[in-house]
Amino acid sequence: MSDSSIAFIGGGNMAHSLVGGMIASGRKPTSIWVADPFVDQLDNHRHRHGVNVTQENTEAAANADVIVLAVKPQILRDAAAQIASIVQERKPLMLSIAAGLREPDISRWLGGDVPVVRAMPNTPALIRCGATVLYANPSVTGQQKALAEEIMGAVGLCLWVDEEEHMDAVTATSGSGPAYFFHMMECMQAAAEDLGLPADVARQLVLQTALGAARMASEGEDEPGTLREKVTSPGGTTAAALEVLGQEDLAGVIKKALTAARDRSRTLSDEFGKD
Ligand SMILES: NC(=O)C1=CN([C@@H]2O[C@H](COP(=O)(O)OP(=O)(O)OC[C@H]3O[C@@H](n4cnc5c(N)ncnc54)[C@H](OP(=O)(O)O)[C@@H]3O)[C@@H](O)[C@H]2O)C=CC1
Numbered sequence: 045m046s047d048s049s050i051a052f053i054g055g056g057n058m059a060h061s062l063v064g065g066m067i068a069s070g071r072k073p074t075s076i077w078v079a080d081p082f083v084d085q086l087d088n089h090r091h092r093h094g095v096n097v098t099q100e101n102t103e104a105a106a107n108a109d110v111i112v113l114a115v116k117p118q119i120l121r122d123a124a125a126q127i128a129s130i131v132q133e134r135k136p137l138m139l140s141i142a143a144g145l146r147e148p149d150i151s152r153w154l155g156g157d158v159p160v161v162r163a164m165p166n167t168p169a170l171i172r173c174g175a176t177v178l179y180a181n182p183s184v185t186g187q188q189k190a191l192a193e194e195i196m197g198a199v200g201l202c203l204w205v206d207e208e209e210h211m212d213a214v215t216a217t218s219g220s221g222p223a224y225f226f227h228m229m230e231c232m233q234a235a236a237e238d239l240g241l242p243a244d245v246a247r248q249l250v251l252q253t254a255l256g257a258a259r260m261a262s263e264g265e266d267e268p269g270t271l272r273e274k275v276t277s278p279g280g281t282t283a284a285a286l287e288v289l290g291q292e293d294l295a296g297v298i299k300k301a302l303t304a305a306r307d308r309s310r311t312l313s314d315e316f317g318k319d
């Protein structure tokens with residue numbers, strides 16, 4: 045782990061996941077700054093993670109080697125403008141985790157000619173089980189690419205794409221993806237309770253089943269389709285359930301959902317990426 049210093053501009057949900065995951069991976073809390081206008085948010089970071097906190101974006105950014113832009117897309121332009129002169133003086137690596145916003149817009153808001161990596165992480169970074177995809181603009185050096193990969197790789201899987209356009213589909217798949225699985229858990233838990241199971245039993249069974257299925261699919265040799273077939277006895281209970289899911293076109297619904305997320309990522313850039 046390098047001793048580079050990292051500043052988060054925005055200390056919300058995703059910053060909590062990344063900061064928590066980085067510290068769990070061995071990064072010193074004192075190497076991290078978090079800036080946010082909301083004092084309770086900063087207290088939470090200080091108590092949970094022991095990092096440096098400030099209400100001033102410029103104070104966090106002043107000496108950072110890496111600045112993570114972790115505000116909502118609609119805020120990013122203003123937040124970038126606040127730190128642009130510091131960024132132009134020192135040219136730290138800028139890591140934007142904002143959904144949708146394009147690198148050329150972010151670079152321009154920061155004064156131009158800035159090393160920018162766009163990252164799309166997800167919240168399981170908190171337990172170092174995240175999935176992040178990175179895209180670098182031409183100003184990012186090999187050393188800075190290695191640094192971005194070290195930071196995001198410390199909290200889970202880390203992959204690069206060469207085409208920025210892929211970031212919209214990445215956001216639809218892994219950025220938003222944890223929410224789809226959490227929703228599936230909610231739905232299964234509610235259905236199991238409707239079938240008469242006590243809430244606590246339903247909850248434990250759903251969570252352990254999700255964990256077991258995810259581990260088998262990621263740690264074993266078999267593809268998910270093969271694993272599904274191994275559960276499905278001909279004429280049995282699983283076949284009865286899967287038939288309903290097929291009739292209701294679960295695959296079509298999931299495709300529609302991911303397409304809606306991809307399209308929203310594209311329109312975010314049109315809405316908030318203009319001058
Ligand atoms: N949540 C997720 O799963 C993922 C989110 N992302 C991206 O990460 C970014 C942050 O999302 P998320 O953490 O969920 O959002 P949050 O709203 O939880 O966090 C953003 C934080 O930024 C603060 N803030 C507002 N204005 C400023 C400012 N001018 N300077 C500094 N901080 C400010 C907000 O304070 P206040 O609440 O007081 O306004 C809030 O605490 C978004 O761009 C999102 O697209 C990417 C991948 C996954």
Ligand SMILES: O=C(O)[C@@H]1CCC=N1
Nearest residue numbers: 142143215219220221
């Ligand atoms: O919902 C969102 O817009 C953000 C980006 C990916 C996950 N959360």
